[in-house]
Amino acid sequence: MSYHGGGGYRRGRNFHRGDVHFFNGRVPIPIHSRSIVDDHEHRREVYESPEQQLRSSIIRLGEVVSGPLLRKWPPLTVLKDPKEEVNRLAQELRKQNPANVPIISEGFRIGxxxxxxxxxxxxxxxxxxxxxxxxxSGETGVAPVPLGRLILEDFWKAFQAFLxxxxxxxxxxxxxxFAHLTVAHIISTQSMYDLLRSFTAVLDEFGVSHGRAKKAALCxxxxxMMAGIVIxxxxxxxxRELIDSIQTYIESTSEPKNLIQPMVRLFSDSTTVDHADEHLDLALAALRILDTSGFTQTPESIVQPYAEFPTPDTSPFELPSVLVPPEVIELDSMPTDSGEDAQVKKEEWPEFLIRLFDNDVTPDPSSPAGYAVRSTILDLVDIFEVNRKxxxxxxxxxxxxLPPGTFRPRPGAPPQDVVAGKDWQLESTIIENILGSLFLIPEPPHKPVYYIALITELCKLSPETIGPAVGKSIRKLYGLLAEGLDLEIARRLTDWFSTHLSNFGFQWVWKEWVPDLSLSPRHPKREFIRRVVDYEIRLSYxxxxxxxxPEPMQAADALVMPPEAPGPDYEYDDPASPYHDAAQTVLNLLRGRTKADDVITHLDQMRNTIETTDSDASVDSVVRIIAVQSLLHIGSRSFSHFLNAIERYLPLLRNLAAGGISGGVVNAEARGDILTAVARFWKRSRHMIVIVFDKLMQYQIVDPTDVVAWSFDHGGPVSPQGCQHKANGRVLIARRRVTALRKEEDENAARAKANDGASMEVDADTKPEAPAVESPALVTALKAFTTLTREQKAALSKALDGFVECLASKALSNPDAAYVISEAAWNDRANWNEEQWLAWETWGWYRHFCRMYSPYLQNYSTTLSTVSFAKVGAPGDPAVDLFRKTWNIITGQDV
Known part of the structure; x- marks a missing residue:
């Protein structure tokens, strides 16, 4: 019998997502909470079965919803004294006769x-x-079985399932x-120690991945940290054996750390950097401090409400021996240089968490107390990704x-709640840890929009305290831009800051940054301001x-605001344009929905009559640009108009991309002209360039390789990473298609064989089975997969070629590329010119390209290094050495 809904809800207005109920498609409510919701002014109570009530009483330990929820979320809560609630709940659970151990254990597991x-x-x-x-059982003479032991035995089964x-x-x-239970003398010390040793044993596995080792080491x-006081x-x-095992592993992972530090130092090989901390390093530092003090600091960092309880009379529970199972291989197969399929898994990197505040403002994460606070906040952010409110x-x-006095009391707190302590600021700590997750390199654990929305919800709940913390964080990060903040972090910062402003009326104290307008136009601070304003315009008007x-930022020479509002720029609207008449003819044909073949014929005739006025452009290039811009002009009214125009004239676009109006061979120049036409048409709306390029790749008018080459040649807004995502996505879809078809064919073949076997008599002279013939659909899918894989490899190669040309080619002889990677140059960065800042930015994107696509680069490392590195200069040049060193790190070669 179902107790959810209290009589049912209207169809389509109640659905599940994990352990969260969504009522009315509007308000998320934890499944274990018992609330009253407002449904069109008719309140309906959510009923729970007795089993659910028992489970909820455990999950809601120390927490009671204060009355009905009327269009407000999250509900205000009354937190009772957890110690008193523990005693009350223990008595309540003892009254269960017979005790429902599985339900109680489930409540513990969820909690x-x-x-x-x-x-x-x-x-x-x-x-x-x-x-x-x-x-x-009520029998006499039978030793009583503690309810806690029965619960723990059932809980262990859940732990084994997780493992x-x-x-x-x-x-x-x-x-x-288990660690807390060990300190409470419920679990034996030796079995807890053996459990921890089983996880440090993972660190000694041959070829263990960093992701597996990192997670085992943290366990x-x-x-x-929690049980060391008794162990x-x-x-x-x-x-010491456990601590040394972790330290030995950390020391073996020093090479990749330089590539994922939030603060870039191209001239340094140091694995430590200011304003950032590596997660495993912090755990080791906290352990060292605890070990030195004999783990006497544990009660200061971790609350132990059971410490005053007497030692139980029963024998401690012995945790069974465990063996951490081998790594689950859920990997993508892709061809290697040898042509065979290989299993590739996205590389997992060390985690550097950015620091924004001093240790007297937020907890020092290298201390036991600071590490415990950070771990708690990060776990909450990770667990409740499904419910940001x-x-x-x-x-x-x-x-x-947390232990009393961990954080500074909130304004207006009762005097009895004020406890002298460390005086850390809660709001600054929360924002610092959320941004630390958002800015993890190479990518955050969750979608960036989650962290942005979470900060927005915090600001709505407590604007008077969260607002200042957000402002301080933004100013700190803005200052780090000139200190070498990684370019990918700067990009995410731009996304967050612009979106945050859009949620709060676009209000910011811009005048604080007016003095920075005197910096070089390509200085990171000026680039940041310009991009934030550009994103704001997209989100508003x-x-x-x-x-x-402020007025100084409005000036044209400030290069903050674009000179005109975003919009299309059709070059041939002006009657003074030399191609005005020819373009109007094409435009009228497209407006009249003339057949694509007729438009192609007209363009072919135009090629013989038009005269180019640009010595650098051929007649074919001019005709292509006129045709593409005219088509974009037709579709510029809305996104739906654009898609309709593109889909109607796909044959025209394919003809233009085929190398010439007269039916020439396929070449990159024709596709480059199409991309140039798009960039010139949408030059006042940079985001539209990205959108149109994406659609052209989707319709296979151009390849990701073409967009990568165009981006390096023109310095456009489309990054090689975006094009590579498109290429990788295509391969993934094609691979799934092949897998599905193969599975279907195998099932059909097995079914047919079973049917034939049931109707055939056993024959000693049975002929061998003929090899299975692949279906036409599978053959087609395999061909598509092979083609797309080739394009994926070509896109990687083209991007690597572009970085070689910019940074390490001896033919280019770019002194700025080598200059910006020296320590002397970095100390003199206040005097850098635009070319030097551009070289610095290019180095940053090369590093990010390598770490984002390291699995694919490793897979094709032999071919890519042979072809692309032929143009790299000789060793000994600083730029060449740094280029090769970065490549060797991400491909797993000797540095």
Missing amino acids: VTEQPFKIPYYAALLRLLHDPQETL DKLAWRETRLCIHF AAEGL KDNSTTNV ECARLLLEVPKW YDRILKTL
């Missing part, structure tokens, strides 16, 4: 893995349930729970679950954004 800030209190609750009780699936986050949080490190006192355990609420309530800027 531990989805609310990690409550883990110490769940450990205290289980400790109370571990005390002797009445015999469950078997390599659900690393859930596994790590379960280890937190062991964080478990030791160190056991004569058969060796805490709930995540925002819980983040602001974090201090209530030209005139509105213009009014928000």
